[in-house]
């Protein structure tokens with residue numbers, strides 16, 4: 001197993017000996033990994049391996065049974081996420097997420113969905129008063145900034161032409177990009193995406209890949225994603241971690257992980273003693289392709 005050890009200054013997220021128990025089920029068992037600042041890190045593994053549970057611990061939906069999750073912001077501030085309520089993880093630690101099932105306001109327009117994401121910022125600018133909302137004080141300029149930011153992300157997500165359409169009318173792939181754009185409007189340091197390519201056709205997957213690459217390149221935002229679509233994982237990730245039955249079985253570059261016998265065995269669901277056989281078969285098939 002190739003552990004990725006980064007310079008401590010480059011580490012954005014550190015998950016240390018994380019365990020999560022549901023009754024008698026150990027869904028996550030002593031799991032540790034690091035995600036580097038500016039990287040796209042993928043968390044993969046067979047169904048039920050514990051990926052979403054890890055996400056839920058990072059984003060505060062679950063409180064882990066054991067372990068530490070620390071987030072180190074660019075400013076040098078450090079947050080222990082397992083101790084924070086979810087709203088503070090979003091607001092202060094600056095972790096944004098999307099879900100396996102799309103959660104947009106489908107009756108609101110595409111633009112409105114991005115403005116709702118900036119609601120907290122706008123309310124603070126209003127001073128929580130009617131006069132503030134009517135444009136006395138910083139609210140007006142903040143509202144203008146919010147629209148500009150929304151337009152910026154609509155352009156990047158290739159949705160600007162649909163700005164005034166109800167979000168529910170968008171094709172599925174476009175709804176996925178809108179969710180990501182909405183998360184980006186909160187200015188996250190870490191963007192957590194739970195199966196962003198689920199249900200996308202190959203063309204939509206390519207557009208998604210481009211969008212995620214441009215987020216990393218243009219904003220430096222770090223991305224942690226759970227994904228089953230290997231064409232997305234292998235194409236865009238800098239670092240891949242593989243979970244099986246709540247435990248880490250591989251950690252490395254996409255290339256390293258792809259050729260790791262334990263990963264091949266986990267995905268094919270074979271017993272340990274059959275792993276060598278599987279690898280020989282995979283190698284044979286690869287030779288045949290060349």
Ligand SMILES: Nc1ncnc2c1ncn2[C@@H]1O[C@H](COP(=O)(O)OP(=O)(O)OP(=O)(O)O)[C@@H](O)[C@H]1O
Nearest residue numbers: 022025026027045046047048049050051052053054
């Ligand atoms: N709230 C919960 N209560 C009880 N068991 C749970 C809960 N959440 C998850 N589990 C169990 O924990 C294990 C890991 O589930 P999890 O959803 O994290 O896996 P996953 O890797 O995300 O799976 P998939 O790829 O199918 O989404 C499963 O056995 C699941 O049934």
